Structure formats: C-alpha cells, structure tokens
Amino acid sequence: MYVVKSPLSDENLKTVSEALQGALADLVDLALVAKQIHWNVVGPRFRSVHLQLDEVVALARKHSDTVAERAAALGVSPDGRAATVAVGSGIGVTPEGWVDDSTAVSTMVDALGAVIARMRERVTSTEEPDPVSQDILIAITGDLEKQHWMFQAENG
Ligand SMILES: [Fe+2]
Secondary structure (H helix, E strand, O other), rough: OOOHHHHHHHHHHHHHHHHHHHHHHHOOOOOHHHHHHHHEEEEEOOHHHHHHHHHHHHHHHHHHHHHHHHHHHOOOOOOOOOHHHHHHOOOOOOOOOEEEEEHHHHHHHHHHHHHHHHHHHHHHHHHHOHHHHHHHHHHHHHHHHHHHHHHHHHHH
C-alpha cells in the first residue's frame, strides 16, 4: 500500500530508506541499552553515570522519531518493532544484570562508537540521493559524537 508519494526516484529512495531504517533500528536500540544500563549501574560514580544515561535515552528517542517521520515523509513505512530492531541494530551484546560504573561507561563507549560508525556511512550514502535526509543524519551524528566524547572522558 502506497499512500505517500515520494519526491525521490526509486533508486535514490532505496538508498535513503535503508539509511533511515537502519538509523531507526540503531537509535531505538540505543535508547533501550541506555535505559538498561541506567537501571543496572552500581558503584561510586552511580549518580553521574545514571543521570548521563538518561540524556542518551532522551536524545535517542527524539532522534528515532525524527528519522522515522522523515522516512514516512518520503513514503516509506518506518519499522520500529522490537523484532525488527533486534535484527537491524548494530549495537553489540549488552551485559546482563548489575553493571559496575566503569563497565557501564565502556559499554556506552562501544555502543555509541558502533552507532556513530554506521551513521557516518549513512551520511555518505545519502549525500547525493537526498541531502535533506543527510542533514538530519549529520545532526544526529553530531549529538552522538558529543555523548561518545563524554563517556570516553569518564573512563579517561
Ligand atoms: Fe530513571
């Protein structure tokens, strides 16, 4: 069923929809991972790590909405279902149970690093097909890289 007509050619739309759908899976999973660690972190740095993780959750949720709605605006149905996210996310395994603060921080460094690498590929792939989507992906990558810096500094 096609309700929304895309302004892009079929070829460009395929590239851009893959980028946006991949970004959606990564961002939904990032919000879940950050909440999991937010609830399970223990240790002397509990308070600062616990609070910073909610900044990541808020950022990931906001940006997941932006990429999903950009897909919809291009006539592509966004898929944020749990099963789709589980298959599509580029984030590795999240530790089970309580997590000490250093492990919590390194888990976030790894998760953000994985998502950022994929986001930068999407920035490149969308440059010609759709600079409007690329602009969204660039802004998201900038926010993720800021968080990546801060978590790396925590374990510095
Ligand atoms: Fe909370």
